[in-house]
Amino acid sequence: GENVEQHPSTLSVQEGDSAVIKCTYSDSASNYFPWYKQELGKRPQLIIDIRSNVGEKKDQRIAVTLNKTAKHFSLHITETQPEDSAVYFCAASIRSGGNEKLTFGTGTRLTIIP
Amino acid sequence: KAGVTQTPRYLIKTRGQQVTLSCSPISGHRSVSWYQQTPGQGLQFLFEYFSETQRNKGNFPGRFSGRQFSNSRSEMNVSTLELGDSALYLCASTGLAGGSNEQFFGPGTRLTVL
Numbered sequence: 001g002e003n004v005e006q007h008p009s010t011l012s013v014q015e016g017d018s019a020v021i022k023c024t025y026s027d028s029a030s031n032y033f034p035w036y037k038q039e040l041g042k043r044p045q046l047i048i049d050i051r052s053n054v055g056e057k058k059d060q061r062i063a064v065t066l067n068k069t070a071k072h073f074s075l076h077i078t079e080t081q082p083e084d085s086a087v088y089f090c091a092a093s094i095r096s097g098g099n100e101k102l103t104f105g106t107g108t109r110l111t112i113i114p
Numbered sequence: 115k116a117g118v119t120q121t122p123r124y125l126i127k128t129r130g131q132q133v134t135l136s137c138s139p140i141s142g143h144r145s146v147s148w149y150q151q152t153p154g155q156g157l158q159f160l161f162e163y164f165s166e167t168q169r170n171k172g173n174f175p176g177r178f179s180g181r182q183f184s185n186s187r188s189e190m191n192v193s194t195l196e197l198g199d200s201a202l203y204l205c206a207s208t209g210l211a212g213g214s215n216e217q218f219f220g221p222g223t224r225l226t227v228l
Contacts, residue, residue, distance in 0.1 A: 102217060
C-alpha cells in the first residue's frame, strides 16, 4: 500500500520567515495530495491540495509543489505569522472511481517564534 | 450546511469492553472515512464507507468494524478494548462532487481505555 513520509517532525521559524515541509510517497499511482492544518484541540482542516497533473499551486502565502518523478511534494508558507502555528499533515491518495483512501504523513509541528 | 458531527465527544472505557462511535456526515455527502489519531502515529486510516458498503480498509485488527446507514450516518465499533486503543477517533465525509476529494473532518471522539 501507499506509504507517506513527512519531514521534519518539528519546525520552529521566526515570524516573517518561510517554512517548508516535505513529504515523499511510495505509490506512483497516487494522484491527489492534500495538506491539512490541525490547531491544538481542533479538527484537521484542508488548507491546500494539488493533483498530479499540476506541478505547483499557490494560495496567498501558501504554496505546494509536486515532483511526480521523484515522488515528493512540499508545502511552503511565506511571511509566517503566529496563527500559522499548528500541526501540518500531508497526505496522498489514488482517486479511482470515487474511492477515497487518504494515507497521511506523521505530521509536522510548526511553531512560529514572535 | 452543518458540519460533520461525532458523538460522543469523550468516552472512558475499561479493557475488554466494547464501544460504538457515531458520525453524521455533511448533508449530501455519501462517503465517510474513519481515522485513528495518536501522538506517535499521526492519522491512520481505518475504513471508508460509501452507500452502506465498505470500500476501503486499513490495517487494523478485526476488533475494529464499522457500518453505514441509508442516511449516510456511520458507526464504528471496537470490541475487546485494549489500552492501546486510547486515541482520538476522527471521521471525515466527502462529497465527491465536481471532482473534489476534500475530506471534511468531524471534531472527533476521544476514547480513553483504562
